[in-house]
Amino acid sequence: MRVTQGMLASNSIRNLSNSYTQMGKYQDQLATGKKITKPSDDPVVAMKGMYYRSNLTEVEQYKRNLSESYLWMENSEAGIEQVNEALQRVRELTVQGSNGTLSESDKEAIAREVEQIKKDIMTVANTQIAGRYIFNGTNTSNPPVADGGNGALQANLNTNNYLVEVSRGVSLKANINPDNIFNQELFDTLQGIQETLEGIGTGDLNILLGTLDKRLDILSAERSELGARYNRLEMVEARIDQQEVIATRILSDNEDADVERVILDLTTQESIHRAALSVGARIIQPTLMDFLR
Structure with a gap:
């Protein structure tokens, strides 16, 4: 299969979006102190929490x-x-x-x-x-x-x-x-x-x-x-x-976030995100069309 420049750019943007989503999840956990903020985050945790x-x-x-x-x-x-x-x-x-x-x-x-x-x-x-x-x-x-x-x-x-x-x-x-x-x-x-x-x-x-x-x-x-x-x-x-x-x-064990682990995961995700940004910058290179505009 032929991989085009557009495919690389699209994949890069999708991965960056997923990375933002992960960082947003960890930031929510730090802000609220809870593992989940809505039932869809983890239905099992939500169900046990209600009980x-x-x-x-x-x-x-x-x-x-x-x-x-x-x-x-x-x-x-x-x-x-x-x-x-x-x-x-x-x-x-x-x-x-x-x-x-x-x-x-x-x-x-x-x-x-x-x-x-x-x-x-x-x-x-x-x-x-x-x-x-x-x-x-x-x-x-x-x-x-x-x-x-x-x-x-x-x-x-x-x-x-x-x-x-x-x-x-x-x-x-x-x-x-x-x-x-x-x-x-x-x-x-x-x-x-x-x-x-x-x-x-x-x-x-x-x-x-x-x-x-x-x-x-x-x-x-x-x-x-x-x-x-x-x-x-x-x-x-x-x-x-x-x-x-x-x-x-x-109840605390079921719902409360492990702050130390969340901070570690957030730091790791930030490092991954920076690496993805760096790689994305190399993938999306100027093309001949950029000069013809």
Whole structure:
């Protein structure tokens, strides 16, 4: 086959164009830090990147769910602690009030303190986090305890589990069972102690004290159960953190460009391009037609 001057020039220009394309690819990799800038650059890398990024997004969502679980559990723990201290104080006051040497005014003063503690426990029961009542199961839009009139408190509790998905296929209960802390028996007992001290009730302080001790035991058991779930939540968090590190590393290995290698390839391509320009300059020589123009 006869090779003409036009063929040499055409091949030279095409090769120079390909060289520019290669240099442009390496420059894009340096500028973006990524192996590809569009799926057509490498469909396999692009497809894997979508899958790995989906996994990483899932892990990040689970971490946000973990934060919500921590928020509920830590506030529940704080509420239980506050109620426990309040009931311990009521117990002390009840023991003090059962002393037969107290005057009516002394009992009245104790009754007033019990009344304030009762109201404080109602405030704890109606704790809201981000506009949601955390001690009313899944009925987070309504308060669990309301004023029933004449100083009596009415508990209307939802005991359903508030579940939060903290890992694929794993949901943990974030709330406590409010019936073990704020049930009607507790408020009836506090009301009975208050009215007995005021002299308008017929309750026996010793029997009421026994009921109060029973509520304290149930409260302690609920607190222990919450602590066990909190420990499990920490283990799940450690596993999620590890999954996030692995997912991030895999995504980086798949998409991120090796900067050192890209710089080396770009330098090599620039040298090749200069050589091609030099050769092209020798191939495209002046012809007789250039002088006849």
